Amino acid sequence: FKVFKYDKVNSTNIVSHNLAKNGQNNFIVMANTQTDGKGRLNRSWASEEGGLYLSIVLDISKFEEIAHSNFIASLSVLTTLKEFSSSFNTSDDINYSIKWPNDILLNNCKICGILSELNIKENYIVIGIGVNLNNSLGNIDNDCSYKAISLNQMFENTEKEQIDKNLFLTRLLSNFTNYLTMNSDDLINNYKLNSETLNKNVKIILKDSELTGKVVNIDFNGLYLDTNSDLGIKLIEVGDCIHLR
Ligand code: BTN
Incomplete structure (x- = not known):
C-alpha cells in the first residue's frame, strides 16, 4: 500500500x-x-x-x-x-x-x-x-x-x-x-x-421505524433479529443498533 x-x-x-x-x-x-x-x-x-x-x-x-x-x-x-x-x-x-x-x-x-x-x-x-x-x-x-x-x-x-x-x-x-x-x-x-451484539436484545432504528428483538445470527448480509412477533426473524442490512441489556 x-x-x-x-x-x-x-x-x-x-x-x-x-x-x-x-x-x-x-x-x-x-x-x-x-x-x-x-x-x-x-x-x-x-x-x-x-x-x-x-x-x-x-x-x-x-x-x-x-x-x-x-x-x-x-x-x-x-x-x-x-x-x-x-x-x-x-x-x-x-x-x-x-x-x-x-x-x-x-x-x-x-x-x-x-x-x-x-x-x-x-x-x-x-x-x-x-x-x-x-x-x-x-x-x-x-x-x-x-x-x-x-x-x-x-x-x-x-x-x-x-x-x-x-x-x-x-x-x-x-x-x-x-x-x-x-x-x-x-x-x-x-x-x-468478538461480537458484543450477537445474542443480545437490541433496538434497531431504521429510517422511519424501530424494531426490537434478540439478535440470533450475524453474517455478511446483516443481522438477524428475532422480533418475537408476526414478523418472525428479520434480516437487518443497515440501521442503528442499540444494545438493551
Ligand atoms: C462511525 O460513525 O462510527 C464511523 C466513523 C468513521 C470515522 C473515520 S475517521 C477517518 C475516516 N474519514 C472520515 O471522514 N471518517 C472516517
Missing part, C-alpha cells in the same frame, strides 16, 4: 475519493486532524489531534467479497488494539468487542468507528477508520448511548507515554493484509466470537 500522509484534511474519505478518481488504487490516506470528519448515518466524527484517522482504498475489480471488507476492517483494528494493550502493565480487566456493524468497544466504550463507502461504478471501496488513541476527549455524538474512550485514556494511570501512531498503523496494515486472505467461514466465526 502506498501511504499518503497529511497534517490536516477535510476528511480522509473525501481525499481518498479524489485520489481514486485520479487513477490511484490500493492506497492509504492518513491525517493528524480532520475538519469535516464523517461518521455513519450522516453524523460527523470529531477529529482532534491525537486520534488516528485513516482510509484504506481497495480496488474492488480484483476483490471478490466486498461484503467482507467491514469484517476485515473491524477485526484488524480489534486485533491491533489487543496487541497494543498487552504491552501495558495493568491489572484492570480489558475487554474488546465489536458492536454491529463495526464499532470497536473497549469495556463497552467506543474506541473506533468505521465508515465504508463503495463506488461500484469506478470499482473501488474507501474504508474510513477512526481510532481514539491519544485524543483525550474521544469522539462521541450526543445521541450515542456509548461513552467514547481513547486507548491512552484507558491506560493513563499505568502508562504516561503516548501511543505510537506509526507503529499502530504498521501493525494495523499487517493485520488487515492477513484478514484479507482469510476464508469466509473463519472470518465470520472470528467476528462472531
Whole structure:
C-alpha cells in the first residue's frame, strides 16, 4: 500500500475519493486532524489531534467479497488494539468487542468507528477508520448511548507515554493484509466470537421505524433479529443498533 500522509484534511474519505478518481488504487490516506470528519448515518466524527484517522482504498475489480471488507476492517483494528494493550502493565480487566456493524468497544466504550463507502461504478471501496488513541476527549455524538474512550485514556494511570501512531498503523496494515486472505467461514466465526451484539436484545432504528428483538445470527448480509412477533426473524442490512441489556 502506498501511504499518503497529511497534517490536516477535510476528511480522509473525501481525499481518498479524489485520489481514486485520479487513477490511484490500493492506497492509504492518513491525517493528524480532520475538519469535516464523517461518521455513519450522516453524523460527523470529531477529529482532534491525537486520534488516528485513516482510509484504506481497495480496488474492488480484483476483490471478490466486498461484503467482507467491514469484517476485515473491524477485526484488524480489534486485533491491533489487543496487541497494543498487552504491552501495558495493568491489572484492570480489558475487554474488546465489536458492536454491529463495526464499532470497536473497549469495556463497552467506543474506541473506533468505521465508515465504508463503495463506488461500484469506478470499482473501488474507501474504508474510513477512526481510532481514539491519544485524543483525550474521544469522539462521541450526543445521541450515542456509548461513552467514547481513547486507548491512552484507558491506560493513563499505568502508562504516561503516548501511543505510537506509526507503529499502530504498521501493525494495523499487517493485520488487515492477513484478514484479507482469510476464508469466509473463519472470518465470520472470528467476528462472531468478538461480537458484543450477537445474542443480545437490541433496538434497531431504521429510517422511519424501530424494531426490537434478540439478535440470533450475524453474517455478511446483516443481522438477524428475532422480533418475537408476526414478523418472525428479520434480516437487518443497515440501521442503528442499540444494545438493551
Ligand atoms: C462511525 O460513525 O462510527 C464511523 C466513523 C468513521 C470515522 C473515520 S475517521 C477517518 C475516516 N474519514 C472520515 O471522514 N471518517 C472516517
